[in-house]
Amino acid sequence: MRYSLAIMAIALGIGGAQAQVSPPLQVQEIGSFHVGGRVVALGDMPKREIIPSPGAPPIQMDPNGEFQVEQMYAQYIKLAEPRARYPLLLWHGGGLTGVTWETTPDGRPGWQIYFLRQGHDVYVSDAMERGRSGWARFPEIFASEPVFRSIGEGWDLFRVGPQSGWNPKAAQRRAFADTRFPLAAWDAFARQSVPRWTTTDSQIQAAYNEYVQKVCPCVIIVHSQGGNFAFNAALAAPDKVRAVIAIEPSGTPSAGTDASPLRGVPHLVVWGDHFADSPFWQKIRNNVERWAGAIRDMGGTADIMDLPADGLRGNSHMMMMDTNSDEVAGRIQAWMARRGLMR
Amino acid sequence: MRYSLAIMAIALGIGGAQAQVSPPLQVQEIGSFHVGGRVVALGDMPKREIIPSPGAPPIQMDPNGEFQVEQMYAQYIKLAEPRARYPLLLWHGGGLTGVTWETTPDGRPGWQIYFLRQGHDVYVSDAMERGRSGWARFPEIFASEPVFRSIGEGWDLFRVGPQSGWNPKAAQRRAFADTRFPLAAWDAFARQSVPRWTTTDSQIQAAYNEYVQKVCPCVIIVHSQGGNFAFNAALAAPDKVRAVIAIEPSGTPSAGTDASPLRGVPHLVVWGDHFADSPFWQKIRNNVERWAGAIRDMGGTADIMDLPADGLRGNSHMMMMDTNSDEVAGRIQAWMARRGLMR
Numbered sequence: 001m002r003y004s005l006a007i008m009a010i011a012l013g014i015g016g017a018q019a020q021v022s023p024p025l026q027v028q029e030i031g032s033f034h035v036g037g038r039v040v041a042l043g044d045m046p047k048r049e050i051i052p053s054p055g056a057p058p059i060q061m062d063p064n065g066e067f068q069v070e071q072m073y074a075q076y077i078k079l080a081e082p083r084a085r086y087p088l089l090l091w092h093g094g095g096l097t098g099v100t101w102e103t104t105p106d107g108r109p110g111w112q113i114y115f116l117r118q119g120h121d122v123y124v125s126d127a128m129e130r131g132r133s134g135w136a137r138f139p140e141i142f143a144s145e146p147v148f149r150s151i152g153e154g155w156d157l158f159r160v161g162p163q164s165g166w167n168p169k170a171a172q173r174r175a176f177a178d179t180r181f182p183l184a185a186w187d188a189f190a191r192q193s194v195p196r197w198t199t200t201d202s203q204i205q206a207a208y209n210e211y212v213q214k215v216c217p218c219v220i221i222v223h224s225q226g227g228n229f230a231f232n233a234a235l236a237a238p239d240k241v242r243a244v245i246a247i248e249p250s251g252t253p254s255a256g257t258d259a260s261p262l263r264g265v266p267h268l269v270v271w272g273d274h275f276a277d278s279p280f281w282q283k284i285r286n287n288v289e290r291w292a293g294a295i296r297d298m299g300g301t302a303d304i305m306d307l308p309a310d311g312l313r314g315n316s317h318m319m320m321m322d323t324n325s326d327e328v329a330g331r332i333q334a335w336m337a338r339r340g341l342m343r
Numbered sequence: 344m345r346y347s348l349a350i351m352a353i354a355l356g357i358g359g360a361q362a363q364v365s366p367p368l369q370v371q372e373i374g375s376f377h378v379g380g381r382v383v384a385l386g387d388m389p390k391r392e393i394i395p396s397p398g399a400p401p402i403q404m405d406p407n408g409e410f411q412v413e414q415m416y417a418q419y420i421k422l423a424e425p426r427a428r429y430p431l432l433l434w435h436g437g438g439l440t441g442v443t444w445e446t447t448p449d450g451r452p453g454w455q456i457y458f459l460r461q462g463h464d465v466y467v468s469d470a471m472e473r474g475r476s477g478w479a480r481f482p483e484i485f486a487s488e489p490v491f492r493s494i495g496e497g498w499d500l501f502r503v504g505p506q507s508g509w510n511p512k513a514a515q516r517r518a519f520a521d522t523r524f525p526l527a528a529w530d531a532f533a534r535q536s537v538p539r540w541t542t543t544d545s546q547i548q549a550a551y552n553e554y555v556q557k558v559c560p561c562v563i564i565v566h567s568q569g570g571n572f573a574f575n576a577a578l579a580a581p582d583k584v585r586a587v588i589a590i591e592p593s594g595t596p597s598a599g600t601d602a603s604p605l606r607g608v609p610h611l612v613v614w615g616d617h618f619a620d621s622p623f624w625q626k627i628r629n630n631v632e633r634w635a636g637a638i639r640d641m642g643g644t645a646d647i648m649d650l651p652a653d654g655l656r657g658n659s660h661m662m663m664m665d666t667n668s669d670e671v672a673g674r675i676q677a678w679m680a681r682r683g684l685m686r
Contacts, residue, residue, distance in 0.1 A: 025370040025371075029456075053594035056627055057623060062496075079367075132469070150410055151382065168409045194475070198395070251399050
């Protein structure tokens with residue numbers, strides 16, 4: 001009756017702008033899988049005794065053996081009648097997981113559901129080493145220890161406010177006056193953080209490349225640290241990747257990389273606001289726009305969507321969580337339609 | 344057109360037993376959130392310089408600061424017109440994540456989708472410290488280092504075959520002759536493993552308890568190591584937990600715990616096959632059945648479903664992945680219907 005009541009609410013004009021009343025999604029399939037990885041044999045480590053759960057007898061835990069490592073997790077939701085030509089893959093950024101694309105930290109529908117409602121089959125993955133992909137022992141398998149993101153690190157890094165505006169106490173934080181990040185949900189956002197490594201790019205890339213081989217042709221929307229992986233995945237499989245939409249990508253293929261394989265793979269790069277406040281991001285942006293230029297120089301398409309220049313002010317690096325996240329998504333959806341990616 | 348073609352295939356009698364042709368699910372909402380956890384302040388650790396992604400300038404990584412730790416992740420899929428009275432929460436076991444309940448390692452629909460199709464709103468969570476819940480620095484926050492599951496460890500522990508039958512080479516493995524585990528997918532199953540700790544039970548329990556407060560009234564289906572957490576969550580909130588269905592739970596509340604709060608919370612415990620081959624599991628089973636008896640002694644309901652005694656032979660500890668997983672789920676669904684948990 002939930003749907004019927006919702007329809008009745010629409011008919012009666014009940015509910016304000018907050019009421020998320022939408023017709024049911026016609027979902028054909030929900031599932032998940034792991035791709036990639038390898039088996040590593042470890043020896044020479046001493047056995048330990050552990051109690052697997054309270055009340056259970058102790059068991060001998062032998063840390064040696066063969067281990068499955070470096071695989072990657074992906075979950076898909078497929079529609080009964082998709083209107084997009086290709087599945088849409090959402091790739092997250094550093095220190096985060098696929099949760100980036102789900103419900104926003106302040107509880108609004110995220111881009112996963114937005115693009116499902118626009119008619120895309122949507123795949124959400126966790127990069128190798130994060131979330132449901134699992135992670136491997138260090139230093140035996142991963143070369144280094146991981147890094148952990150503090151609650152405050154993103155305040156400046158994600159251009160929500162100036163470094164000087166960060167304070168562990170929520171009431172004393174100072175953000176950019178026009179920021180679109182839902183500030184009251186900052187600590188909820190911090191719960192999405194997971195440890196990351198800085199020495200595992202080759203394994204992350206390998207898993208993404210296998211993922212593309214498994215599920216594409218596809219369109220990739222990628223965020224931040226993921227940008228470099230998606231650009232390289234498109235280079236490795238330009239026949240499989242039909243478009244790359246990079247949300248504030250933080251890296252690119254190495255300078256001098258031949259962009260000609262991407263001639264037929266349209267790219268879109270999306271930038272938020274407050275670059276003037278961040279020399280760090282200005283440098284990244286220059287690198288990325290150089291790469292976009294290299295694609296265009298080869299006769300390809302690499303469009304730049306500069307949100308403030310297009311009239312949207314105050315978007316942070318986490319624009320899929322910003323209060324106008326659906327509006328940003330709508331502009332991306334329109335670009336996809338213009339590029340012929342919808343049926 | 345995917346659905347129309349599927350309907351046509353049914354009409355024409357195309358497709359064998361393998362064709363998973365079902366009408367679309369009417370999904371009202373898909374989302375996720377984190378619950379619980381706390382903020383920990385760390386100091387005194389030296390700064391390091393890291394390169395966040397190739398081509399990006401180096402940044403100073405300060406390992407000190409305030410960290411959000413010990414939260415838990417859950418994802419929900421809600422139907423337009425649920426036929427169950429309460430949402431169904433699926434809690435996984437040790438060394439695994441919510442992926443346990445999704446597509447089986449050999450690619451069949453798992454229990455998440457099974458119970459959705461039976462009319463339940465379904466929540467799938469990752470225990471604190473695993474998967475999308477993230478994990479915290481050790482030994483500063485978690486007391487110990489984690490343990491990693493080798494590919495072979497589960498062969499005997501999950502009663503798929505005898506310890507002596509394990510071999511890293513798939514062709515040389517020897518399983519129980521009647522096992523229902525999809526043996527060719529053993530290595531795919533190993534990809535679902537994630538590190539776990541043996542010193543974090545209190546934090547895991549705290550997060551589960553907060554989760555129950557947030558989303559219940561509910562019914563919980565719980566597996567293995569999760570059993571103890573669900574039994575204790577029901578004790579802590581007998582007004583919120585409307586039933587506990589424990590799939591081979593490996594632990595119970597401590598001996599002597601008062602079971603009287605559970606008088607109104609029906610429990611079902613489900614056991615697979617090959618207990619005669621495992622003194623370890625016999626001991627666990629005795630503990631668990633003593634707890635079930637304590638619930639009955641207080642006038643409550645604690646049913647035991649012994650699959651081999653009921654005519655289902657060869658089920659492993661991972662029965663939600665076994666080749667007859669839907670048949671096992673069907674018996675659980677029937678129990679829920681008998682207990683008045685469907686509308």
